[in-house]
Amino acid sequence: MNCRQVVELMTDYIEGALSAADRARFEEHIAGCDGCTAYLAQLRMARKIMGKLADEPVPAGVEKELLEAFRSWRSTR
């Protein structure tokens, strides 16, 4: 496997979707390749940073409206 092939397999690797043979060849390549090691770490970091987007605050007006909807749902059951 060369780097150009390895980078395209990285998500399958992270997801555990590679065959045992491909996984072994992938890991053998990574062990000797700084560029691919960095690339894999960066894909994982990208994922970690994206996780932070979930923490965005809900606009106060939106939350207020939804809580009012909840109260009215509660009162009509």
Added chain:
Amino acid sequence: MGEANVDSELEALRAGDEAAFQSLIQRYHGPMFRLAMTYVGDRGVAEDVVQESWLTCLRGLDRFEGRSSLKTWLFGILVNVARSRRRKESRILPFASLWRRDDSDSHRPTVDRSRFGSDGMWSAGPHSWDNVPESKVLGDETIQHVRSAIDALPPKQREVILLRDVAGFDGAEVSALLGISPANERVRLHRARAAVRQQLEDYLK
């Protein structure tokens, strides 16, 4: 989150516990809004879609059988509401053509060929971010770059990466929610993460 937690959350909602509903809003409203934007492309319409999804969730709460998690159920409602709204809007909005032209399932390379030599090995490989201060890697400006990178993705990649990496679903849940094969889910995820990584590389280098 364990099943016991999910069940107790559902029970709290059914019992009318407002704090439980508020916690749900705080966790999922942001990712739901981002996902809705993928389908309708207009903030006002996306806000409507999310609101309608929450109301549908409330109306269905007493009938919800808990065969999926509350979270999966909620996002499933959102995807349905948003897709049906997109179909209605598609007659008038050029936005729909973004979906028709989206070839995210292709296997085109995700890394510029010019970065490899003729032997397929890196000629201009990425530099490790180990020496970039963590305060920068995880800082607000970086998050802003990631947000723009996601917004720029074709819609089929955007829906997958929002569900996976922002909303935190696993691969099987996302292929079920979107009705796509696990292999397609991985192809779209890979293309999307590769694009976001590239944006980060450009910013952090």
